[in-house]
Amino acid sequence: MRATLHQLEQTIRQRRDADPAASYVARLTAKGRAKIAQKVGEEAVETVIAAMSDDRPGAVGESADLLFHLLVLLADLDISLDAVLDELDRREGVSGIAEKAARPQD
Numbered sequence: 837m838r839a840t841l842h843q844l845e846q847t848i849r850q851r852r853d854a855d856p857a858a859s860y861v862a863r864l865t866a867k868g869r870a871k872i873a874q875k876v877g878e879e880a881v882e883t884v885i886a887a888m889s890d891d892r893p894g895a896v897g898e899s900a901d902l903l904f905h906l907l908v909l910l911a912d913l914d915i916s917l918d919a920v921l922d923e924l925d926r927r928e929g930v931s932g933i934a935e936k937a938a939r940p941q942d
């Protein structure tokens with residue numbers, strides 16, 4: 837998963853300055869951060885709708901759209917994917933420590 841998302845992150849960063857006629861990333865980027873953020877919101881809502889309809893193929897497709905648009909937004913903010921993944925790792929470490937503390941017999 838890390839490799840796929842890192843590859844996509846790299847492609848998105850390369851495509852931001854491409855010809856908008858040939859690139860969706862360049863087109864969306866040119867519309868500005870508010871539009872990119874709006875797309876993230878739309879894809880999140882579509883993911884929720886698919887989930888609540890128990891539409892599993894739909895949820896897969898909408899989740900892919902959501903992750904893609906989130907990466908476009910992070911690139912626009914110049915936040916690396918690693919910064920987000922490191923935060924998740926940090927939380928996992930924190931909750932791992934908390935779980936261990938709750939089981940003193942381990």
Ligand SMILES: N=c1c2ncn([C@@H]3O[C@H](COP(=O)(O)OP(=O)(O)OP(=O)(O)O)[C@@H](O)[C@H]3O)c2ncn1[C@@H]1O[C@H](COP(=O)(O)O)[C@@H](O)[C@H]1O
Nearest residue numbers: 844847848851854858859860861862875878900901904905
């Ligand atoms: N993964 C994606 C990807 N997922 C979704 N999309 C696009 O996201 C859009 C979402 O569809 P919507 O119907 O919601 O939006 P829309 O009607 O096209 O746009 P709006 O008018 O709503 O803004 C579609 O146009 C999809 O093609 C993607 N476009 C590109 N990629 C990847 O990004 C890379 C760079 O793409 P380009 O910038 O086009 O070269 C490609 O190699 C792909 O791997």
